[in-house]
Amino acid sequence: MIETADAIVIGGGIQGASLAFHLAEKGLRPLVIERSTLASGATGRSSGLVRMHYDLEPEARLAWASFAYFRDWRERVGGECGFTRTGFLQLYPRDAAARLRSNVEMQQRVGISTMLVSADDVARLAPAFRTDDFDEAAYEPESGYADPSGSTAALLAAARERGGRLVQGCEMTAIRVECGRVAAVDTTRGSFSAPVVVDAAGAWARGVAALVGLDVPVTVWRHDTAFIRRPRALRLGHPTVIDDGNAMYFRPEGRDLTLIGLEDDAGIGGEPEEVLRPADEFVGRVVDRICRRIPAMADGELQSTQRGQDGITPDQRPILCAAGPDGFYLDCGFSGTGFKTAPAVGACMAELIVGGRATTVDISAFGLERFSEGRLLAGSHEDRPMWR
Ligand SMILES: Cc1cc2nc3c(=O)[nH]c(=O)nc-3n(C[C@H](O)[C@H](O)[C@H](O)COP(=O)(O)OP(=O)(O)OC[C@H]3O[C@@H](n4cnc5c(N)ncnc54)[C@H](O)[C@@H]3O)c2cc1C
Missing domain, CATH: 3.30.9.10 (D-Amino Acid Oxidase, subunit A, domain 2)
Known part of the structure; x- marks a missing residue:
């Protein structure tokens, strides 16, 4: 007999775990399918930085909404995420001072705890640093880093307590579509049916989306x-x-x-x-x-x-939307920065799946159509992509 779930999430990284947690909180029974083991992809190698300094407002909002989870993890999720507050400094060279100020202004408007500090302040915060090549920096006193594998395990444990399931060592090989709607997936450990399938497959996301005929620009x-x-x-x-x-x-x-x-x-x-x-x-x-x-x-x-390794998109921003057959969703393309935003992304994707619209943060900017329509995302003061 084919096993059933309310939603199938392909990928047991931080994104799949966060989505499963938020779906389960809403009363659904999500099933996470992972070809290897939990956090064996990008998540297990992640540097785990938790900071809010983005130049694109929707990303800054996702990072800020996620920060509240890292700070209050035990109450919000349960278990441990290993959040360690170290303070965070964003240093830019002198010729990028306008970019620094504009980013900090936008982040303060969002409500993020960040401020401009002088090179002398940086020398006091970090006496071993050279500080002669910049005049100002952005400082987030509450930021730091967390443990990506531990956070993933905690989210999954909380999802399971609420009715979610995880199947590891299980590769999804086909997605069945009936009358224009996803119906089931075939895996190396049998078939599972659900009216919702989410591609949270990190560096493998393009191959997963291709199974429903979608060409997703994730390399x-x-x-x-x-x-x-x-x-x-x-x-x-x-x-x-x-x-x-x-x-x-x-x-x-x-x-x-x-x-x-x-x-x-x-x-x-x-x-x-x-x-x-x-x-x-x-x-x-x-x-x-x-x-x-x-x-x-x-x-x-x-x-x-x-x-x-992670999946990267042409504008180095994620893809968060419904696409292809009814019931199919993209939660991928995190481009080397998707750990710190995962709690809020999972909340937003669960809202989109259950209620048709994300309310924690407006994620409409992260649609797939931006690539075919030539509307790549860019911060107002971005002068080059992050990864080069
Ligand atoms: C070295 C490194 C450092 C980083 N540092 C930071 C940082 O400091 N801060 C930050 O915010 N972000 C950072 N990132 C980015 C962040 O770690 C990723 O964006 C995030 O972990 C992506 O999570 P994910 O769940 O989408 O992907 P993954 O963790 O890759 O999970 C996807 C999972 O899908 C599984 N899968 C794939 N195909 C299938 C299939 N067909 N069937 C079943 N399962 C499948 C894979 O096995 C994998 O486990 C870093 C990434 C790397 C690689």
């Missing part, structure tokens, strides 16, 4: 990160930072590590099945870059490197 994006053990002089740690001038972000990890990623180091294209191994030259580049901002890191020690 594979690969990203390397390094963990460096800080020298004793830096044991006190530092804030979480996006350093635009050095095309780099970094944050503390635990007591004495620093996690670093480079924004101009992304590999785009190819297949999601490729082996995920950091590029040979990556370590040299990362050490050079972090020492430009924190010279004392020259005495640090490499702990490890890793590579992860």
Whole structure:
């Protein structure tokens, strides 16, 4: 006998888990199908930054609405998300000062806890940083990072407590459509029926959408990160930072590590099945870059490197909408920044699926048609894409 659910979510990453949690909160019985194990995709490799500094208002709103979950996780979801408040600094080079101010103004209008601070303030917050290449920075005192795998597990556990299900080691291979509406999926572990199917398949999202005849512009994006053990002089740690001038972000990890990623180091294209191994030259580049901002890191020690992958769209913004046959939804294309927004995205997608419209945040800007209509999303002061 074919098993049934109210909604089938393809993908057990942070997005699939968040959507399952919010659907279950609304009284539905969602089923999450995961080809490998929970958080084995982008989510398990994610750097986990939780910050609100976006240049596009709907994304800033999603990040801000999500922040309330990370801050109040135990009451809102249950379990642990590992949120660690470190403060967040967004550094831009001098010639991008107008962009910085305009972004902060928009974020303050949204209600985000952010402010402009001077280079002297940054030197007080992070005494080991070089501060001679900018005059101002944006500072979010409440931001930091969280644990992506732990957050996913907590959302899924909360979904299961409310009637949701997870099937792991189960690859979805076909979507059955009857009379213009999704009816069931076939998997390596049998068939499951539901009137709703959601593509939350990360780097695999294009292949999943193709099963209902949709051509979704999600390509594979690969990203390397390094963990460096800080020298004793830096044991006190530092804030979480996006350093635009050095095309780099970094944050503390635990007591004495620093996690670093480079924004101009992304590999785009190819297949999601490729082996995920950091590029040979990556370590040299990362050490050079972090020492430009924190010279004392020259005495640090490499702990490890890793590579992860996500689905990226042409404007590096997600696709959140109904598309194709009735009952089919896209919840994908997070373009390397979809951890911190996942709680609110899950709430919005559940509202869209159950009530026809998202109310937590207006997500109408993230429709699929923007690509065919040539209306790519861009922040009002964006001068280049994040990943380059
Ligand atoms: C190295 C790295 C660092 C990052 N850092 C940050 C950060 O600091 N902050 C931030 O906000 N974001 C960050 N991101 C982005 C963020 O992690 C992702 O956007 C987010 O995890 C995407 O979640 P997801 O659930 O959509 O995808 P995934 O976690 O990739 O989940 C998709 C799942 O779908 C499954 N699947 C695929 N096809 C099928 C199928 N046919 N049947 C069944 N299951 C299937 C896969 O196995 C996978 O587990 C980073 C990403 C990477 C890779």
